[in-house]
Amino acid sequence: MEKYKCKSVGIVGCGIQGVCIGLQLIKKDIPVTIFDRYDPLSSEFQPASYGNAGHFSPYSVLQFNRTDILYDVPKMLFSSYGPLALKWNYVPKMIPWFLHYLKNCNKKSMLHTAKYMNQILSLSNDAYEEIFKEIDTTNLIEKKGIIYVWTNQNLKSRDLEIKVRNDLGVEQKLLTQKEILKLEPNLNPVFDAGVIYENSMHAKDPHGILKAIFKLYLNKGGKFIQENIKSLKQIEENTTVIKSERENYSFEKTIIASGAFSKKLTDQLEENIPLDTERGYHIHFKDMGHLISRPVIFLDRGFGMTPMNQGLRAVGTVELGGLKNPPSKKRIDYLIKCAKELLPQLKKHEDEWLGFRPTLPDFLPILGPSLKNKNIIYAFGHHHLGWTLGAITGKIISGIVAEEKTNLDLSPYSSKRFN
Ligand SMILES: Cc1cc2nc3c(=O)[nH]c(=O)nc-3n(C[C@H](O)[C@H](O)[C@H](O)COP(=O)(O)OP(=O)(O)OC[C@H]3O[C@@H](n4cnc5c(N)ncnc54)[C@H](O)[C@@H]3O)c2cc1C
16 A cells, blocks of 8 residues: 555544545545544434435536526515525624625636536545445435426526536436426426436435444544544644644644534634535425435425435525524424425424535635645535535545645635635
8 A cells, every 4th residue: 555644634523524534544544533522423413414405416516606696685585485594693794705705706706616616526426436335325325316396487597507517518407397297296386397417316314324434434443532622723844733622632634624613713723714604404204205206406495305214304495694593493484385385295394403504605615725734724615515525525635635646626625715
């Protein structure tokens, strides 16, 4: 095996990014310790990587920095039953994020984001397939495609999405209402048309997959310490220190993979990174997973349903409200209403969950070294696509640590763009 120079790595966060980075590093024989405030094998562990919609979405190149969406934002915000909501007490804190967002909300930035999301998304499934060869995926993964449906109300936006994906060579098959109902006969026909990504897969249990990857990491010699990390810094050329409430730990390199909570740590490194969160929710309708065969997303409503082992997971919406505000009952009511619109036979729901998408205002993640501390490496900001991008992020970040050459252009993911 090739010997790499790096002697030790600490990772803050055991979400899908942290665990995939840890796995790739340990496979290179680099000693790794992952820290998380929750044990990934326990039921307390419920970060974004636990509660997401489970889509592996390599086709999702177009993001929300688009003028067609920007014009709709005020209307959506003032309707309490729309796909987008605000916690008004958080608005002043989010101003820096909004200013960067406005700067990135134009055709040039939209296409830049699409191009560089496509660069990593197009490699995302192959990176997972490598990991899946080493874990038992029985009853964890389903390969039946993913369907998006829509009404004729926002056809300009739909045309734009179809065109950008075509231009980037993304496979997509447009469907009429009749064709959708043939695939998913239980759906209430409140939509007009849609698209299927036939080669896409979905997770029937994202937490189950994460746990399997985590166990593989431990079996290969990776270490885990359950601690809440308070601070970190680089103290010498080749020494970084991670501080918890109880102890200090030294590593040659440290990786911040703390999802939406990463900003607390990067703020200590004199870098002003405008990371914020798009809050999202899920609920389950127990024993109702059989009503659809694959994920169905209703684009007009900003919500979707995924058949999972826990039941039918109704999931989605975007709420801008930071990390500390309590969950909103209205968002849960909105999810129930949307789910019953598509499947009127649904009855009582359970498991109300709020999660935090880590989102930068240009909708690209940050992957690469800190500007002032080259041994602290960032791996966060994967917004709506962090589940899809876990395995490829593991490969990219472990390559950076091992100082491997890459054919990828990683400059668009640097934090330099905000500093
Ligand atoms: C409703 C919803 C639906 C989604 N659906 C999809 C989807 O279908 N497909 C898709 O690709 N993506 C989806 N996403 C996005 C995806 O879930 C996230 O982008 C991804 O899970 C982020 O992974 P992460 O590892 O960066 O962060 P997280 O999963 O949030 O993990 C971060 C970890 O860091 C730990 N941590 C943070 N700070 C500290 C600290 N100071 N000390 C110790 N530990 C710390 C946390 O405990 C946590 O375990 C969805 C997200 C939401 C909210």
